[in-house]
Amino acid sequence: MIYQTPDAIDFRLSDVPSIPPPQRVLLTTPTHFDVQYVINPHMAEHVGSVDTDTAHDQWTALRDTYADLGVDPEILEGAEDLPDMVFCANQTLPYYDPRNDEKGVVLSRMHAAERQQEVPHYREHFESMGYTVHTLPEEAGDFEGMGDAIWHPGRYLLWGGYGFRTGLDAYRHVADLLNVRVIALELDDPDFYHLDTCFSVLNARSVLIYPGVFDDKSRALIDHFFNTVVEAPEQEARDLFACNAHCPDGTHVLIQDGCDTTIKRLEDAGFTPIPVETSEFLKAGGSVFCMKQMIW
Ligand code: ARG
Numbered sequence: 001m002i003y004q005t006p007d008a009i010d011f012r013l014s015d016v017p018s019i020p021p022p023q024r025v026l027l028t029t030p031t032h033f034d035v036q037y038v039i040n041p042h043m044a045e046h047v048g049s050v051d052t053d054t055a056h057d058q059w060t061a062l063r064d065t066y067a068d069l070g071v072d073p074e075i076l077e078g079a080e081d082l083p084d085m086v087f088c089a090n091q092t093l094p095y096y097d098p099r100n101d102e103k104g105v106v107l108s109r110m111h112a113a114e115r116q117q118e119v120p121h122y123r124e125h126f127e128s129m130g131y132t133v134h135t136l137p138e139e140a141g142d143f144e145g146m147g148d149a150i151w152h153p154g155r156y157l158l159w160g161g162y163g164f165r166t167g168l169d170a171y172r173h174v175a176d177l178l179n180v181r182v183i184a185l186e187l188d189d190p191d192f193y194h195l196d197t198c199f200s201v202l203n204a205r206s207v208l209i210y211p212g213v214f215d216d217k218s219r220a221l222i223d224h225f226f227n228t229v230v231e232a233p234e235q236e237a238r239d240l241f242a243c244n245a246h247c248p249d250g251t252h253v254l255i256q257d258g259c260d261t262t263i264k265r266l267e268d269a270g271f272t273p274i275p276v277e278t279s280e281f282l283k284a285g286g287s288v289f290c291m292k293q294m295i296w
Pocket of ligand 1: 039040043084147148194197284286287290
């Protein structure tokens with residue numbers, strides 16, 4: 001079932017099966033990371049401008065930050081000629097189905113032709129780990145994994161952004177395939193081309209958003225399910241990817257350094273922000289949330 005308006009909501013969060021938090025994080029090395037083409041507005045001025053050594057250092061620091069928080073990093077090697085492969089949130093949607101204790105992934109059907117060859121690397125990786133791997137049929141259209149499809153913390157409920165990289169049809173297929181409810185949020189500002197650029201779940205009752213993206217229906221859906229909605233100001237959201245922050249444990253929030261107002265608001269809401277530097281990856285239109293994949 002796909003929900004697009006608050007009036008359509010016919011269930012409570014407590015009716016939704018609970019799921020355990022994913023305990024591990026998949027990271028892909030930035031070995032071949034670069035900006036070589038433009039598939040989002042952030043990349044436009046940065047073709048050829050990535051400092052490889054700095055990118056490597058920033059990625060290593062991010063990996064170490066996860067390890068320090070007790071989230072086990074699992075590493076996949078980035079492949080040649082796939083400069084965006086480091087953004088490992090996009091090629092799959094990992095899931096844990098509490099009703100049959102199954103863990104698996106749904107493979108993406110990348111909108112961006114430049115990124116389609118990333119998917120087989122992730123297929124191979126998850127197959128070798130013994131996960132159930134699903135391929136969506138062609139008629140499902142575009143689907144960019146956890147760039148757009150985000151689990152509600154602790155519940156078998158999916159938030160689905162659509163408009164740029166993922167279409168509504170994909171969620172119809174995902175909803176059927178996984179037997180899951182999907183709350184669909186429309187995106188229409190090209191700077192915020194994935195849901196994870198403007199919406200970051202923090203815990204079961206809290207979310208960080210950039211409110212400028214969401215129309216009244218979407219905002220009402222967000223307010224319906226979250227008690228605490230932390231808002232990032234426009235400049236931090238647009239230029240520093242404040243809402244591409246990631247809260248791996250319900251408390252700590254890894255967020256691009258310099259998002260001072262957002263950091264203050266997160267602290268006021270009881271969270272512990274951990275500023276990290278992802279400036280090289282911002283050139284490609286990504287930050288923390290895109291650079292990791294939480295898995296069961
Ligand atoms: N250059 C990549 C793209 O446009 C960046 C992806 C960032 N990932 C994300 N989940 N927002 O696809």
